[in-house]
Amino acid sequence: MIKLYELAGKNNLIFSPYCWRVRLALLHKQVEFSGVDTAFTEIKDISNGEFKAVPVLHDGSFALNESFDIVEYLEEKYPLKPSLFNSNEGKALAKFIETWANTLHGDIAKMAIADIHDCLQEKDKDYFKTSREKFFGNKLELIQSENHETAKASLLSKLSILDTYLTKSEFISGSTPLYADFIVFGTLKWLIETSQAFQVSHFSEHVEKWYLKINQMYCGEK
Amino acid sequence: MIKLYELAGKNNLIFSPYCWRVRLALLHKQVEFSGVDTAFTEIKDISNGEFKAVPVLHDGSFALNESFDIVEYLEEKYPLKPSLFNSNEGKALAKFIETWANTLHGDIAKMAIADIHDCLQEKDKDYFKTSREKFFGNKLELIQSENHETAKASLLSKLSILDTYLTKSEFISGSTPLYADFIVFGTLKWLIETSQAFQVSHFSEHVEKWYLKINQMYCGEK
Numbered sequence: 001m002i003k004l005y006e007l008a009g010k011n012n013l014i015f016s017p018y019c020w021r022v023r024l025a026l027l028h029k030q031v032e033f034s035g036v037d038t039a040f041t042e043i044k045d046i047s048n049g050e051f052k053a054v055p056v057l058h059d060g061s062f063a064l065n066e067s068f069d070i071v072e073y074l075e076e077k078y079p080l081k082p083s084l085f086n087s088n089e090g091k092a093l094a095k096f097i098e099t100w101a102n103t104l105h106g107d108i109a110k111m112a113i114a115d116i117h118d119c120l121q122e123k124d125k126d127y128f129k130t131s132r133e134k135f136f137g138n139k140l141e142l143i144q145s146e147n148h149e150t151a152k153a154s155l156l157s158k159l160s161i162l163d164t165y166l167t168k169s170e171f172i173s174g175s176t177p178l179y180a181d182f183i184v185f186g187t188l189k190w191l192i193e194t195s196q197a198f199q200v201s202h203f204s205e206h207v208e209k210w211y212l213k214i215n216q217m218y219c220g221e222k
Numbered sequence: 223m224i225k226l227y228e229l230a231g232k233n234n235l236i237f238s239p240y241c242w243r244v245r246l247a248l249l250h251k252q253v254e255f256s257g258v259d260t261a262f263t264e265i266k267d268i269s270n271g272e273f274k275a276v277p278v279l280h281d282g283s284f285a286l287n288e289s290f291d292i293v294e295y296l297e298e299k300y301p302l303k304p305s306l307f308n309s310n311e312g313k314a315l316a317k318f319i320e321t322w323a324n325t326l327h328g329d330i331a332k333m334a335i336a337d338i339h340d341c342l343q344e345k346d347k348d349y350f351k352t353s354r355e356k357f358f359g360n361k362l363e364l365i366q367s368e369n370h371e372t373a374k375a376s377l378l379s380k381l382s383i384l385d386t387y388l389t390k391s392e393f394i395s396g397s398t399p400l401y402a403d404f405i406v407f408g409t410l411k412w413l414i415e416t417s418q419a420f421q422v423s424h425f426s427e428h429v430e431k432w433y434l435k436i437n438q439m440y441c442g443e444k
Contacts, residue, residue, distance in 0.1 A: 090311030092396045093318065099387040100322070165321040174314045 001032055005046050005056040008037035009119035015193045017105065018067040020186030022055045024218050025071045025179055029081045040124040068098065071179055084179040097172060097180040101187045104158055110151035112195040114144040119194050148197065159207055166206035177214055185214045223254055225280040227268050230259035231341040237415045239327065240289040242408030244277045246440050247293045247401055251303045262346040290320065293401055306401040319394060319402040323409045329377040332369035334417040336362040341416050370419065381429055388428035399436055407436045
């Protein structure tokens with residue numbers, strides 16, 4: 001069976017945006033898989049250290065990472081299962097959305113970096129704190145407290161494009177969700193699952209409605 | 223034959239982003255049409271004052287405006303001609319790109335508002351100057367001179383998403399240009415055709431290459 005190595009915090013919390021993208025892609029494609037909870041510091045043990053980041057997908061002896069590469073692999077391997085793109089333009093839409101959604105990640109990191117730390121397994125905490133404090137040049141608590149409000153405003157401003165779009169379309173991909181939807185959902189799920197302060201109701205109306213619908217369809221949450 | 227009423231400045235300059243979108247859509251669809259140069263102050267004379275803005279498309283006795291509505295009409299009326307969307311996801315891509323591209327318009331207006339005024343037919347100048355100075359609360363020359371650099375930086379920052387995307391895809395729509403491409407092209411063509419200061423070479427590498435390719439394919443320019 002396919003194995004999906006996913007970043008996991010304490011209490012089996014799945015929170016990586018890229019892992020959520022691939023998890024929803026597998027659920028959408030109705031391909032059986034088992035998730036393998038993986039700490040940051042356990043990534044080096046997958047495939048003898050072949051990968052620096054998760055998600056990693058193992059399909060028998062074949063292994064690969066990078067969310068878009070994994071999803072293209074699934075689409076090619078299971079052409080008769082529900083499609084993730086439906087068409088060449090659906091893939092183009094997903095690629096544009098991926099480029100756009102990745103611009104939200106910096107805001108989210110600043111909004112919740114200390115909260116993310118609190119969600120981690122004990123064995124990951126030192127690694128995370130050291131690497132992130134070095135990257136941002138500040139203490140985790142200070143990065144979050146000093147930037148939360150401006151980063152939240154920046155995030156919501158960027159999401160206003162999505163809100164406008166969703167006034168006229170039920171999903172990003174049209175009348176049914178496809179991989180373009182899972183990309184943005186994964187990004188926002190990361191924030192919702194980790195942040196102490198930010199809640200689904202802080203999204204604007206149409207983004208909230210869209211988020212809750214996908215959460216219900218794929219994550220079984222109400 | 224189909225008539226397309228387009229906003230025209232002096233020397234028959236076509237410069238409205240929305241008119242460019244529809245013009246390229248008609249060219250792509252290989253539907254014969256004649257463009258009707260229209261001044262701002264002549265829009266009230268089309269169809270006995272039915273429309274407040276161009277483009278307006280006349281097809282026999284049928285008339286409509288709003289660029290996306292026109293394009294959907296063309297797609298439906300000429301299903302055997304080259305498609306503008308290719309698929310439902312191609313239409314979703316175009317709608318998302320339209321929402322995104324419309325966020326560029328404020329920057330462009332501020333970058334070139336005085337230059338746009340200089341491009342107008344004499345009979346339009348008073349109307350344009352009065353309405354835009356009222357809207358922005360400042361003289362046209364000052365709006366442009368005080369905002370040009372910051373608006374240019376804002377535009378290029380937003381376009382960085384497109385540049386990143388175009389490192390991996392020849393066109394926005396994939397391997398051939400479709401309506402999603404024409405939307406962004408129309409927006410940028412408006413700036414290029416009117417601004418005295420901004421040139422194609424100011425775009426980042428992949429945006430410039432993409433722009434010049436579409437300009438050559440559809441506008442016959444090198």
